[in-house]
Amino acid sequence: MNEAKKSAIIVVSAGIMQIPALKIAKDMGLTVIATDRNPDAVGFQYCDHAVILDSKDAEGHAKFARENREKLNVKAAFAGSDCAITVSAITNALGLSGIPMDVAKRSNNKALMKERWIRDKIPTPYGAEVTTIKEAQAILKHIGFPAIVKAVDNAASRGSMKIDSEGQLQQAIENAKAASATGTAIIEEYIVGNEQSVESIVWQGCHYPVSIADRIFGYHPYHIETAHVDPSTLPSEQKKRIYEVADAASDSLGIDFGPAKADMIWTAKGPMILEMPARLSGGFHSQYTTPLSSGKNPIRAVMEIALGRDLDETLIRGTQSLTSICAGIFPPKGQLKSILGVEDALRIDGVEEVIITKYPEDDIEDYIDNARRFCWVIVVASSKKRAFEIFEMAKNSIQFEVV
Ligand SMILES: Nc1ncnc2c1ncn2[C@@H]1O[C@H](COP(=O)(O)OP(=O)(O)O)[C@@H](O)[C@H]1O
Ligand SMILES: [Mg+2]
Structure with missing residues (x-):
């Protein structure tokens, strides 16, 4: 087919975790444009056009998209890594399906999401954004120990640490601020229970459940995922409740289109949400363990709607029950x-x-x-x-x- 007639998708990031998405886009018959700041990114082997751009460079991506929309027939953008803001910059620049920039920013900022969830009474650990030790001490008066100090807008637990005493506060705040583009930190109540990664897709006013995986963590006071199990072994009643909280949390943030991925902990009081970026999961969850266990193809489902097509529910319904x-x-x-x-x-x-x-x-x-x-x-x-x-x-x- 003439490339100019084929629809193109921009996949933001071309690291090892994005290889499945790049292959799926190719299988869908799309022209695949991959971006990464690393000229040697391993995913570049799987795309038609490799573009050297930092995944966080939203303006650079919007400019590239505007300049190449006609030539490459750009019709969709997809967040490979943690870059919903960049995807939103592209889709808004070209008028493609996606979420507004303020929603993308909220989904990428733990302080902004916390504000919304507290306002809307979504079950989430109490916490607040702080810049100074004094501000953190004021919040600690409400939450006590243990607490957790985290970067506001990073991912992969970067800059995050559980603290059990005031002596650890200064170091924890410094680490979190250093890992945060906002130069601030978030301090919140430390909750206990089993953790899940929860994936949903929002389309035309409905929430579609995709998958729940159980996550196992080690290396405390840090939080390293040592394994995840897909699907979760929780009973179906608990899974139902988890999706209800995820749906309410995405509504509260204004995510009315596309993927929403929640980190949740099932506590003695039920599920509490930690964060919800507007993208699919990383950590080889949407890419490998969900397709392998269930036969679902969440990446393709998201790419289809990003292209402006209908959601193909068969892609997220599942055809097998393995682990x-x-x-x-x-x-x-x-x-x-x-x-x-x-x-x-x-x-x-x-x-x-x-x-x-x-x-x-x-x-x-x-x-x-x-x-x-x-x-x-x-x-x-x-x-x-x-x-x-x-x-x-x-x-x-x-x-x-x-x-
Ligand atoms: N309030 C909390 N209570 C207990 N554990 C937490 C809390 N917040 C974060 N964690 C742990 O730290 C990990 C990373 O935090 P999270 O908010 O998901 O940020 P990110 O994944 O963006 O680094 C979580 O997956 C969880 O294991
Ligand atoms: Mg997380």
């Missing part, structure tokens, strides 16, 4: 010398992918945020128990030599 897990391997700090046994691991029945983003001679740092992880094994099996048994076999076969 898929994405579990990390965490070699110790040091310098990586060699990696052996990956091929053997991949030969184990049920091991779908082994994803490693470091190479020999790279340094392994302390695990203080999710961006420091570098080895994931994705498994699909008939049950959660079996999936973790298979993961253990894979883990035993992969050897990291670290000095």
Whole structure:
């Protein structure tokens, strides 16, 4: 087909996690434009047009979209990484399907979403944006310890830390502010319970449930996802309640189109929401574990509506009931010398992918945020128990030599 006649989609970010989205866009017969600030981004191999642009450069993307809309027939934009603002800048510049900029900004700023949710009585831990220790101390009077201090507009737990005493406050605020483009931090009540990642799509006034995964965390006082299990093993009544809170939370933020991904914790008082970016999940959830466990294709469903087409509900209905897990391997700090046994691991029945983003001679740092992880094994099996048994076999076969 003549490229000028094909519709094009801009996929913002071309890192390893965006490879499934780039392949899906290609399978849909679209011209695939991928952007990334890294000229060597691994996803560039899967696109038609590679554009060097930082995923957070909303203006740069809007300019590129305006200048190339005719030539490339740009019809949609998709958030690969945490960049709903950039996608909104493109869709608003071209008048394509998407969300308004103020909604995108709210979905990317934990202080703005908190304000809305407190106003609308959405169950969320109490918290507030602070700049100084004094302001944080005033909030701590209401919430007490433990508390959590987080960056306002970052992701992957960057700049986030649980604190148990006032002695930890200064360092926690400094870390959070440094990881936040706003130069502020958010401090909130620390809640306890099992955590979920909740994915929904909003289209023409309706909320469509997509998937709920259980998330397992370690490395406290930091919050590193060591594994997630898709689908969640929670009973269906609890899942229903989780979706109700997610729907109310997205309405409160004004997300009236496209993906909404919630982080929630099921507490003694029921589900409480931590955050809701207007994009699909990362962490290999929408990309791998949901399709593998259920046969759903959330990425394609979102791309279809981004193109202005109807939501194809069959893409998010599911055709099978397996369990898929994405579990990390965490070699110790040091310098990586060699990696052996990956091929053997991949030969184990049920091991779908082994994803490693470091190479020999790279340094392994302390695990203080999710961006420091570098080895994931994705498994699909008939049950959660079996999936973790298979993961253990894979883990035993992969050897990291670290000095
Ligand atoms: N109020 C809280 N109480 C308990 N744990 C929290 C709280 N806020 C965040 N966390 C933990 O920290 C992780 C990261 O926080 P989150 O708000 O999701 O930010 P992000 O994922 O953007 O870094 C969460 O997934 C959760 O494990
Ligand atoms: Mg989160």
